[in-house]
Amino acid sequence: MPTIQGYVRKMSHKGISPVSYFWETANYNEVDKKDLTAKASTSTSSVEAWIGKKITLSTNDIIRCLHCGKKTKKSFSQGYCFTCFTTLAENDLCILRPETCHFHKGTCREPEWGKTNCFKKHTVYFANSSGLKVGITKENPVSNRWVDQGATYGLPILEVESRRDAGILEHFLSQYLPDKTTWQKMVAGDPPDIDLVREANKFLNHLEKNEFNSPMDSKTKLVWKRLDLSGGVTTINYPIETYPEKIKSLKLTKETPITDTLVGIKGQYLLFRSGVINIRSLSGLWIEVST
Incomplete structure (x- = not known):
């Protein structure tokens, strides 16, 4: 190499x-x-x-x-x-918490960027990475998002017209199940078996009994499209020979290079025998890779 x-x-x-x-x-x-x-x-x-x-x-x-x-x-x-x-809209707080979108208040950092990226169809999904979680994405196919999160199973459940709408629904569902992945569990092995279709139907039935206001007009009910779940759950297989012997985050600095056997890749993590490193967290850093 x-x-x-x-x-x-x-x-x-x-x-x-x-x-x-x-x-x-x-x-x-x-x-x-x-x-x-x-x-x-x-x-x-x-x-x-x-x-x-x-x-x-x-x-x-x-x-x-x-x-x-x-x-x-x-x-x-x-x-x-x-x-x-x-200064960039892609780094505003509403990207992490889309239910706090403030575009309708006229305070978006970059209105044109917001129109292009936030006011398009978004999917609300269930996934199993370290356990059952809810998430949202505008990516197509949705599986791109699941791979970045290290999810082994995924199921789209709802479709809405904007990121804010998706965020409101995700925030509601997060009261009952996690919206974050526990990375330690994700890189330690395969997640526990969960019937995503059963869980999705349970929450969708509960969701349909609740009304949500539109972010643009408090008198307008937020509208979503319930997706057909008959297609079943998507399974994702990662290139992994074995999982790490130790579940710890390795730190890369000028004084502490990392030399170890790479045993797999999952999400944005390189899995070594002695631990893991999240490549996305190192974005922008100059790195040399050699054997």
Whole structure:
């Protein structure tokens, strides 16, 4: 395997049986000394060939913002400089808590971005990653979101017209079941068996007895489309030889490179014998991968 260097992005992937992963890196032209409009060239490498081999991850601790390319001493929101973290709509609080969307108040950071990304059909789903959870996504296919979360099983249950509407329903359902994945359980092994169709029908029947107001008009009932569950649950298979011997998060710094045998990949985690590392959390960091 040739040495790979660059500013890392979250891993891309395709397929679900099994999932194929790709290592994404960016490199910058240093002509712009002020780093104000840094342009990146990107490269992609398959990750499956690394499984079963001892690899080394090392870094010089340099971080470049995912959006503007500017060097930043600290990463905010998994790879952004402070300016982009505080000004871009994609980093606003409502992205983490979509039920708090404030577009209708005229205070969206980037109204055009909001129209394009938030006012489109969203899916509310049930998934099993470390146990039953509820989530939302605008991705198509929905399985792209499940793979990023390390879910082994997934089931779309509802469709709505906007991210805010999806967030309101997710917030309601999260009162009764988790909306987060416990990463320690997710990387430790296969999740417990759960009948997602049964759980979905139970909550959908309960949901239909409740009225929700539209975020744009308090007098208008929020409308959703109940999806057909007869298609069954989607199963996702990850490229894993074995699960880690120790369930701990490995830290990558200039002083602490990681050298270990890669035993699998799940979600955005590289699974080593001695622990795991979340590649998405390292977005924007310069990393070298070698055998």
